[in-house]
Amino acid sequence: xxxxxxxxxxxxxxxxxxxxxxxxxxxxxxxxxxxxxxxxxxxxxxxxxxxxxxxxxxxxxxxxxxxxxxxxxxxxxxxxxxxxxxxxxxxxxxxxxxxxxxxxxxxxxxxxxxxxxxxxxxxxxxxxxxxxxxxxxxxxxxxxxxxxxxxxxxxxxxxxxxxxxxxxxxxxxxxxxxx
Numbered sequence: 001x002x003x004x005x006x007x008x009x010x011x012x013x014x015x016x017x018x019x020x021x022x023x024x025x026x027x028x029x030x031x032x033x034x035x036x037x038x039x040x041x042x043x044x045x046x047x048x049x050x051x052x053x054x055x056x057x058x059x060x061x062x063x064x065x066x067x068x069x070x071x072x073x074x075x076x077x078x079x080x081x082x083x084x085x086x087x088x089x090x091x092x093x094x095x096x097x098x099x100x101x102x103x104x105x106x107x108x109x110x111x112x113x114x115x116x117x118x119x120x121x122x123x124x125x126x127x128x129x130x131x132x133x134x135x136x137x138x139x140x141x142x143x144x145x146x147x148x149x150x151x152x153x154x155x156x157x158x159x160x161x162x163x164x165x166x167x168x169x170x171x172x173x174x175x176x177x178x179x
Contacts, residue, residue: 062131062163072105123174128166135161
């Protein structure tokens, strides 16, 4: 049995037909399998090499900005000013600190191409960094990370992700303000 190639140009009048033997079945399967595996492995490797991991980026950024001293977009804002400012930065309904907490300053950051509200709070004499962003994807429900003397707590509240960073030694004091 011989296979006639469909794509081959037909014989010119008077020439014999060009007949080629068929490809062995095991070679057809192995080439197809190798091609499929190489495409899949190449895609996975490209994803891991080209796209950065986004595990708890908000917690990492909050720790990095904890030492920032300003300049602030708002300095010593009133609760009403802070609420209006946060609507412009992250949207309506953001979980803000209670009115009893003294806000030293607030500024807008850009993390992963979205607006994030960064606030410096004074809770019982302790400086605490508070970050709020509109959650995207499936964020972690709760994250705790210790970095030297600092402790970072991240949580999800509704459609928002919040992170607080302060001293690990006094964490029970300042964490109580966010419950």
